[in-house]
Amino acid sequence: MAGSVASDDQKFCLTEVLDTFKLCLSENKEVYLEQYVAGWRGLVKFLNSLGSVFGFISKDAVNKIQVLVNYLNGENGSQYITVQSMVKYELDNELVDLTKRGSHPESGCRTLLRLHRALRWLELFLERLRTSTEDSKTSVMCAESYNESLALHHPWVVRKAAGMAFLVLPGRPAFFEVMNVGPPEQVVAMLGEALPLISEVYQITEELYAQHLLLDLP
Ligand SMILES: CCCCCCCCCCCCC/C=C/[C@@H](O)[C@H](COP(=O)(O)O)NC(=O)CCCCCCCCCCCCCCC
Numbered sequence: 001m002a003g004s005v006a007s008d009d010q011k012f013c014l015t016e017v018l019d020t021f022k023l024c025l026s027e028n029k030e031v032y033l034e035q036y037v038a039g040w041r042g043l044v045k046f047l048n049s050l051g052s053v054f055g056f057i058s059k060d061a062v063n064k065i066q067v068l069v070n071y072l073n074g075e076n077g078s079q080y081i082t083v084q085s086m087v088k089y090e091l092d093n094e095l096v097d098l099t100k101r102g103s104h105p106e107s108g109c110r111t112l113l114r115l116h117r118a119l120r121w122l123e124l125f126l127e128r129l130r131t132s133t134e135d136s137k138t139s140v141m142c143a144e145s146y147n148e149s150l151a152l153h154h155p156w157v158v159r160k161a162a163g164m165a166f167l168v169l170p171g172r173p174a175f176f177e178v179m180n181v182g183p184p185e186q187v188v189a190m191l192g193e194a195l196p197l198i199s200e201v202y203q204i205t206e207e208l209y210a211q212h213l214l215l216d217l218p
Contacts (some may be wrong), residue, residue: 012049016181017042018194024201030082031201033112037068039117043122048179053165061118067111071210080108083205101218107180110217113209119202120149123195128174134184138169 020039022032044058044065071080079089086108096107117193122143132141143166151159169175181187209215 004197012045012180014042014046015181015190015194017046017122018190020199021194021201022197025197029200029204030084031204033068033072033086033108034081036083036112036115036201037065037072048176050170051168053168055163057165061115061142064111067106068108071108071193079118083112084208086112087208087214091212097213098218099218107217109214113214113217116202116205116209117150117153119198119205121145123202124148125198126191126195126198129172130188130195132172134172136172138172138175139166142166144168152173 017039020035020042024035024039026032040061044061047054047058047061068080070088071077074080076089080086090107090109095104096109097104125142128136128141128145129138143163146162146166151162154162157210170178176184176187181190206215
């Protein structure tokens with residue numbers, strides 16, 4: 001059908017993206033890397049639809065997604081099926097720079113850690129969105145969530161740039177519109193369903209990284 005590519009783009013709906021994180025969890029609570037990366041891909045697409053001011057953020061996310069996809073598609077791809085198997089494989093084979101950057105500056109472990117920290121931002125931000133009222137400001141909710149999570153790991157100049165980008169976020173009504181989920185009540189309901197799963201994926205990864213002392217990888 002003519003124009004179907006464009007209409008596919010317009011059909012973009014955040015529910016599907018957040019659903020991807022549901023698919024991340026295996027029966028025995030391991031985290032599938034392919035679905036995790038797919039979730040981030042969808043989020044980046046959403047971010048891009050908010051405008052080019054966010055380009056420096058989505059570019060970094062895309063780079064990190066690509067690093068992980070390369071491992072998934074690489075010759076040792078079978079070791080990268082879950083985050084658990086990736087951690088085991090990379091640690092067993094000394095493929096991770098543990099204290100300072102050296103011969104493995106782009107290990108799967110350190111790359112995923114950056115996205116993992118961003119997932120905490122997402123969790124905090126979505127929870128604020130969920131409980132927000134009509135006059136709440138997305139820029140404030142975003143900045144608060146950032147300050148409690150990712151910002152703790154970013155140098156001043158990145159924090160400054162991020163803070164400036166947040167200021168041009170669309171207001172809550174327009175933001176909900178871009179999410180394309182439906183009326184505000186439906187957005188709130190959708191977030192209420194999605195958040196526990198995002199939170200679970202975050203917790204499982206956090207505990208795994210803590211167990212292996214990987215939370216400060218350079
Ligand atoms: C909706 C507004 C979106 C705001 C996004 C908030 C996150 C702000 C992150 C700012 C990162 C700036 C770019 C630079 C990052 C890197 O320095 C830094 C460290 O990397 P390195 O150790 O390899 O050097 N990288 C990172 O921390 C990873 C950042 C990944 C950010 C991914 C953000 C995706 C946002 C998706 C938005 C979806 C919102 C959906 C809400 C309904």
